[in-house]
Amino acid sequence: MIDVKPSGIKAVVFDLDGVIIDTEEVWEEVRRGYVAEHGREFLPDTQDRMMGMSTGEWSAHLADEVGVPRTAEQVAADVLGRMAARYREALPLIPGSVEVVRALGARYRLALASSSARILIDQVLETAGLTGEFEVTLSTEEVPRGKPAPDVYLTAVAGLGLTPADCVAIEDSSNGLRAAGAAGLTVIAVPHGVYPPAADALAQAKLVVDSITEVTPEAVARLV
Incomplete structure (x- = not known):
């Protein structure tokens, strides 16, 4: 296993739809x-x-x-x-996404900030065997405003007891990228092939990858 040098990043906050599942x-x-x-x-x-x-x-x-x-x-x-x-x-898991969650979870604290309803979040995580990987899971129905407002990311970060500067967000959609950027997290974009993000949203990302499998612990450590 390749050692990852410590960085300022303490946690990774995942989106769900388009990042872990292709829905x-x-x-x-x-x-x-x-x-x-x-x-x-x-x-x-x-x-x-x-x-x-x-x-x-x-x-x-x-x-x-x-x-x-x-x-x-x-x-x-x-x-x-x-x-x-x-x-x-049939749960449409994105190939490699479960492995990415577990690999990042071995090095960083994890949270989930999703626009899906709580009932769907819980079902997906249970079916995928990921329930225990996340310290905090949030639906936008549990905060005042959905994405592109930053509420769900700010609340997730607060739930970890961290600051936005401590965290990386992984997003695919325009509104998700805008939300994570507005919250002040370091943003990784995994653009969806069918619904590519707008240019202004993509500009929020410090790293743009073609596949979730490129988001390794080493890639996260290099962001800071």
Whole structure:
């Protein structure tokens, strides 16, 4: 094993969707299908806007702006139920992501800051065998504002008893990168091939990689 020289980084904060599991296309398929069943269709910017939104935010968007004739609470329950069913059928883990989590966890403290609902976070971590790897797990539904606001990252860092300067964030989406950057963490970007981040969001990253498997303990140590 290669020794990693100590750095100023004490913890790594993971996003979930697009970093550990490849679900952005599943989310889009499920929500588009749900909207279509109610005789509505996505607005031109709906998909981009919803990436990073909390459960309360995206369900309100579908109900209030897209026009699904259900309350935001009903929309959330309907869609989350469908997503949970999809995860039970097959969990779309990104190749190598579980190994990366465990390798980084051997050297750094870990947290999770996700836009997924708590019920989905817990199910994914249990199915993937990762529940015990994270000291702190947070959903944006548990903080005042979803991504791109920095709330979920600031709360996760505080839960570790650290400062943003002590932490690295791993993100894939525009709103996630903006959130981590606004919170003051050192940012690693793993751009999604189907939903690439905007240029201004990608500029938040100190390191851009093609695959999560490139995020090794050595790569994290070199950031500082």
